[in-house]
Structure formats: C-alpha cells, structure tokens
Amino acid sequence: MTEKFDQEQFDQMAAEWRYIMTDMICRAGSGHLGGALSLVEIVMTLYYRVMRTDPKNPRWDERDRLVLSKGHAAPVLYLALAYQNFFPTSWLKTLNADGTKLPSHADARFVPGVDMTTGSLGQGLSCACGAAYAARMDGKKHRVFCIIGDGESNEGQNWEAAMFAGHHKLDNLVAITDYNKLQIDDFTEKLLTLEPLCDKWRSFGWEVFETDGHDWDAIYDTINAAIAVRGKPAMIIAHTIKAKGCCLVENKPESHNIKVPDQAAYDKFLNAMNTKATLPY
Amino acid sequence: MENTLHNKEMRFVYGETLNELIEQNPNVMCLEADLSKASGTNPTVSSKHPANFLNIGVAEANMISIGAGLASEGKIPFCASFTCFASRRVYDQITISVAYANMNVKIVGTAPGVTAGPNGGTHMCFQDLAIMRAMPNMTVLSPCDCYELRACLHWMAAHRGPVYMQLIRMKQPQVFDSTYRFAPCKAVHMRRGNDVTLVSTGYMTPFAMQAADELAKDGIAVDLLHCPSVKPFDAETLVASANRTGGVVTVENQNILGGLGGAVCEILSEQCPVPVKRLGVPDQFGEVATEAYLFEKHGFSVQHIKQACRDIAARRRK
Numbered sequence: 001m002t003e004k005f006d007q008e009q010f011d012q013m014a015a016e017w018r019y020i021m022t023d024m025i026c027r028a029g030s031g032h033l034g035g036a037l038s039l040v041e042i043v044m045t046l047y048y049r050v051m052r053t054d055p056k057n058p059r060w061d062e063r064d065r066l067v068l069s070k071g072h073a074a075p076v077l078y079l080a081l082a083y084q085n086f087f088p089t090s091w092l093k094t095l096n097a098d099g100t101k102l103p104s105h106a107d108a109r110f111v112p113g114v115d116m117t118t119g120s121l122g123q124g125l126s127c128a129c130g131a132a133y134a135a136r137m138d139g140k141k142h143r144v145f146c147i148i149g150d151g152e153s154n155e156g157q158n159w160e161a162a163m164f165a166g167h168h169k170l171d172n173l174v175a176i177t178d179y180n181k182l183q184i185d186d187f188t189e190k191l192l193t194l195e196p197l198c199d200k201w202r203s204f205g206w207e208v209f210e211t212d213g214h215d216w217d218a219i220y221d222t223i224n225a226a227i228a229v230r231g232k233p234a235m236i237i238a239h240t241i242k243a244k245g246c247c248l249v250e251n252k253p254e255s256h257n258i259k260v261p262d263q264a265a266y267d268k269f270l271n272a273m274n275t276k277a278t279l280p281y
Numbered sequence: 282m283e284n285t286l287h288n289k290e291m292r293f294v295y296g297e298t299l300n301e302l303i304e305q306n307p308n309v310m311c312l313e314a315d316l317s318k319a320s321g322t323n324p325t326v327s328s329k330h331p332a333n334f335l336n337i338g339v340a341e342a343n344m345i346s347i348g349a350g351l352a353s354e355g356k357i358p359f360c361a362s363f364t365c366f367a368s369r370r371v372y373d374q375i376t377i378s379v380a381y382a383n384m385n386v387k388i389v390g391t392a393p394g395v396t397a398g399p400n401g402g403t404h405m406c407f408q409d410l411a412i413m414r415a416m417p418n419m420t421v422l423s424p425c426d427c428y429e430l431r432a433c434l435h436w437m438a439a440h441r442g443p444v445y446m447q448l449i450r451m452k453q454p455q456v457f458d459s460t461y462r463f464a465p466c467k468a469v470h471m472r473r474g475n476d477v478t479l480v481s482t483g484y485m486t487p488f489a490m491q492a493a494d495e496l497a498k499d500g501i502a503v504d505l506l507h508c509p510s511v512k513p514f515d516a517e518t519l520v521a522s523a524n525r526t527g528g529v530v531t532v533e534n535q536n537i538l539g540g541l542g543g544a545v546c547e548i549l550s551e552q553c554p555v556p557v558k559r560l561g562v563p564d565q566f567g568e569v570a571t572e573a574y575l576f577e578k579h580g581f582s583v584q585h586i587k588q589a590c591r592d593i594a595a596r597r598r599k
C-alpha cells in the first residue's frame with residue numbers, strides 16, 4: 001500500500017498496465033485479455049491504496065488477502081505484484097512460456113503474493129469464506145477480499161458461499177463482482193439473467209454497494225465503506241467494461257480469449273491500445 | 282464432403298455431426314456451459330437448430346443434472362465442456378443423476394490432457410479416463426480422428442446409456458476414412474507385428490503409428506492396437522496380441538494411473554502376465570506449456586515410445 005494518490009500518475013500507470021498486459025498475452029500467443037483489462041483500476045486501488053501487504057514477506061501473517069476467483073484474469077494480478085516488487089518485472093514476459101512461474105490462471109504455488117490458486121470458476125468465494133472464518137476464529141485483524149466474475153456467478157457454488165458468509169456474518173470479507181456484462185459465449189443478460197443482482201446478494205444477508213469500476217475515487221470510497229460494514233459480509237457490484245482500453249475488442253465477446261498467431265495479429269492488438277507504454281522487460 | 286472431414290477441426294466435425302443427429306432424431310440435444318464456441322457447436326448447431334441447443338451458463342453441475350432430467354423424458358443430451366469440468370468437477374452429478382440412475386446422457390470432454398496447453402495446470406486434466414472408467418454403467422471413448430469421431434457420435438446417439446467421450450478440438454492427422462465403422466469394445470489393429478504390443482488411444486494414436494513405422498525400419502515389428510473404447514475394453518484382442526509378442530507398451534495423454542495403462546495391466550495381470558511399460562504422465566498435475574515440452578518432461582514423445590518398445594521387446598517373455 002502506498003498512501004499517496006495522484007490521479008494523473010494513476011491514470012498513467014493504468015494505461016501502462018493495460019499496454020503491458022496486452023503485450024504479455026500477445027507474446028504468449030493467446031490469453032484472457034478482456035477480463036483482465038476490466039479489473040485494472042480495481043486491482044490497482046486494492047494494492048496501492050487499500051491492502052496491507054509486505055512484498056518482502058509475501059506470506060506475512062497479518063497481510064490482507066485477495067482471492068482472484070476469476071483466475072483467468074491473472075495477468076492483472078501479476079502486474080500488481082510485479083509493480084509492488086513481489087517479484088521482478090522481467091518475469092512478466094514469461095507468461096505461459098514453457099517452465100514459467102506465471103501460468104495463465106492465478107497460481108499460489110509459483111507466484112509470490114498470490115494467496116489462492118484459482119482457475120476453476122466458482123470456487124474462490126468459498127475459499128475466501130474459509131480464510132475469513134479462520135481469521136475471525138484466531139482473532140486476526142486482516143481483511144479478505146475476493147473478486148468474482150459476472151459470468152462466474154452462474155456457478156451455484158457462489159450462492160452456497162453467499163449463504164455461508166451471510167449466515168456467519170463474515171464482516172471481514174469484502175467481495176467484488178467484476179460486472180462487465182460479458183462472459184464467453186454472450187452478454188450475461190442474454191445467456192443467463194443475473195438481474196436483479198444487488199437484490200440477490202442482499203437477500204443472502206450481504207450489504208451491497210454499487211460503483212463505477214473505472215473511477216478511482218468511487219472505487220476507493222466504496223471499498224472503504226464496504227470494509228466499515230459490521231455484522232455482515234459486503235459485496236461491491238463494480239460496473240466495468242470488458243477489454244477496456246483495447247478499442248479493437250472493447251465490450252465485445254471476442255475479447256475473452258484472444259488468439260495471436262502471428263506478428264500481424266500482435267501488431268493489430270498493440271496498435272489498438274488507446275495508450276502506448278514502454279515495456280519493463 | 283464425407284471424405285474431406287480430416288481437413289476440418291475436430292470440434293467443427295462435432296458440431297456438424299450433432300446437426301446430422303438432430304436431423305435424424307429431434308430428441309438429440311446439444312447442451313453447453315458457456316464454452317459453446319470452444320466446443321464447436323456455436324454457431325454450427327446454435328444457429329441451425331436453436332430449439333435443440335441449450336446454453337446453461339457457467340454451471341456444469343447444473344448442466345449434467347439438467348441433462349439427466351431431459352433424458353428421463355426421452356431426450357438425448359450431448360453435454361460438453363473442457364475435460365476437467367465435464368468430468369472431475371461434476372463427478373457426483375455424473376455418478377448419481379446419470380450413471381446410477383442409468384440415464385441416457387452423453388458427456389463430451391473437450392481439450393483432453395496436454396491439448397489444454399495455454400489454459401495450464403488448473404485445466405489440464407489427466408484423470409478423466411481413469412475416473413470415468415471407475416464409474417459403473419459408463420462407456421468411455423477417445424476417438425483419434427474426424428472419421429472415428431463422427432462414427433462414435435452416431436453410435437452414441439443410437440446406444441441407450443451413459444457415455445463419456447474425449448473430444449480433441451483441433452485438426453487431427455487422418456487415420457481412417459469415411460468407410461470406418463465404430464464397434465464398441467473393439468480394438469483397431471493399426472499395425473501387425475510379433476516383437477512388441479503397443480496400445481494407444483485418442484490423441485496418442487498418430488504418435489504411436491509414427492513410432493511403430495520408424496521401429497519397423499529398425500527391424501522391430503510392432504503390433505499396434507488403437508483402442509477408441511477404453512471401457513468396455515477389448516481384452517480378447519489385447520490378450521491374443523500379448524500372447525504372441527510377450528510384452529506390452531501403453532501410451533496415453535493421461536496420468537498412467539487408472540486410465541488406458543491401468544485397463545491393460547488389469548487385464549494382463551489376470552489373463553496373460555507379461556512385462557508392461559506404461560507411458561503418459563507419471564502421477565503429476567499439468568502445467569501451462571507446449572505439447573513438446575510436456576511430452577519431453579513426462580516421457581511420452583515418439584522417441585520415448587520407441588525406446589520403451591525396444592526395451593520391452595528385449596525383456597519380453599520368450
């Protein structure tokens with residue numbers, strides 16, 4: 001966590017992350033671009049303004065935890081961890097390469113700072129519930145954050161976790177739904193209705209907030225309000241845009257898992273980035 | 282059209298064949314869980330037969346039990362997802378709603394084993410053949426090319442009972458042609474020889490053929506059995522071959538525990554004990570990597586298959 005917030009600097013860093021992530025995925029030849037780009041402001045706010053962590057001691061017992069349940073968005077988490085010095089930025093270019101420490105889905109076995117291995121959708125919120133329950137049992141003060149996808153919310157296990165957290169009043173748990181309105185095959189409302197999403201969570205005993213997931217102040221204030229909730233778990237429904245910043249596929253289903261078979265495709269994606277940046281590797 | 286299937290991606294043939302089956306029997310249905318483009322049924326099936334196409338959402342357990350409910354009313358659902366989510370994630374739903382209840386549900390696991398490549402360790406499933414074999418009432422298939430895939434699908438739609446099938450998504454080398462007829466519980470003799478028996482299924486069969494052909498040039502005659510049906514397994518052909526050669530090598534795109542190699546060892550230990558070498562993944566999880574890297578790391582490349590055949594041919598029971 002770095003306390004100082006300078007909007008211009010954050011805007012620039014967000015643009016940089018988007019460019020680097022797209023480069024990483026393009027180098028790998030394919031990858032989940034859209035759902036990583038939609039989370040940049042949220043993940044950056046968590047790591048730079050909210051979460052207590054110690055890059056020198058990634059397993060520090062008092063750190064705040066983050067479960068990225070939509071594990072396919074791992075590149076955005078890897079960027080946050082690299083920029084926070086959990087590991088060298090040179091690792092970033094090895095995404096998905098043979099023998100890499102940075103696999104396509106968030107992997108706590110190989111990546112310093114990743115708190116939970118994910119990739120099979122629907123499991124992360126239950127893991128976060130377990131971690132939050134344990135923290136409370138042990139009288140520990142850290143918070144557990146969990147990011148789930150809107151498509152991921154189709155999985156019934158989320159609602160089992162929702163019931164558990166509501167029943168046990170896990171107020172050290174803050175979940176965020178990356179509500180970018182898209183999953184793989186279609187827009188979420190066309191495939192399987194989620195609405196009224198806020199009411200669903202409320203009815204499971206959660207305090208529910210809504211925010212613009214790309215507005216720095218709104219995200220920050222909402223997360224703090226969610227942390228302040230007592231006697232209930234909190235859910236933040238963050239309205240986001242899938243593939244934000246890559247005009248070629250922004251808000252399109254094709255952004256989910258892009259294929260980059262050759263140099264021409266690579267150029268096409270990087271040229272489509274609204275802002276360019278220098279690569280840190 | 283039928284003779285050019287091998288120029289197409291396997292998943293495309295999956296979608297096209299489902300269309301044929303739906304046209305023959307309107308009770309056939311295509312169920313998906315937000316991976317319909319990956320399975321090759323969207324838009325192939327979704328646009329041609331929207332009434333028979335049902336996208337459940339990212340909810341595989343729901344898909345399997347909905348499939349069982351549809352089957353209880355006479356529908357024939359083909360339920361697809363990545364192998365990991367179509368098998369291990371929904372194992373209890375398959376066990377109770379489908380296999381125990383003996384419902385006519387067809388389960389299709391896409392991107393088996395190393396072919397899950399860039400999706401990495403969380404998605405790379407090496408255990409689906411083993412866990413599906415251990416399921417009473419279940420038939421377990423792993424076709425190796427487009428012609429065999431199409432034949433398996435026609436058989437599945439006609440057969441009453443639960444079936445699990447692996448679906449390789451990309452283009453595959455041509456092994457058979459449009460005259461191929463699938464027979465359950467029948468191994469296909471790909472090469473004949475008396476020096477060593479080599480048993481393969483699904484994705485590994487073209488590699489096994491290459492190994493056998495290269496060994497033939499070195500004077501080692503391989504008896505190559507391709508087993509599209511891992512369960513029921515063609516014990517008769519296997520035992521006859523092992524009796525002639527005196528040694529067996531198995532190769533699969535799976536953990537060597539409990540899958541093809543397991544099936545072969547179970548049969549041979551009771552009916553024809555001979556030296557066996559199982560190739561595949563030695564009880565480890567997958568990882569994000571290229572196929573070449575994984576073959577090398579786990580020891581089941583063409584070179585490894587050849588070496589194992591040489592070793593077994595030298596050790597075999599004379």
Ligand SMILES: Cc1ncc(C[n+]2csc(CCOP(=O)(O)OP(=O)(O)O)c2C)c(N)n1
Nearest residue numbers: 035119120121149150151152182183184315
């Ligand atoms: C259990 C499971 N089923 C299927 C998948 C394949 N899959 C990966 S991402 C995805 C869609 C997720 O949609 P969403 O949560 O909205 O993610 P986003 O659009 O934000 O990337 C699916 C079906 C998976 N990883 N896990």
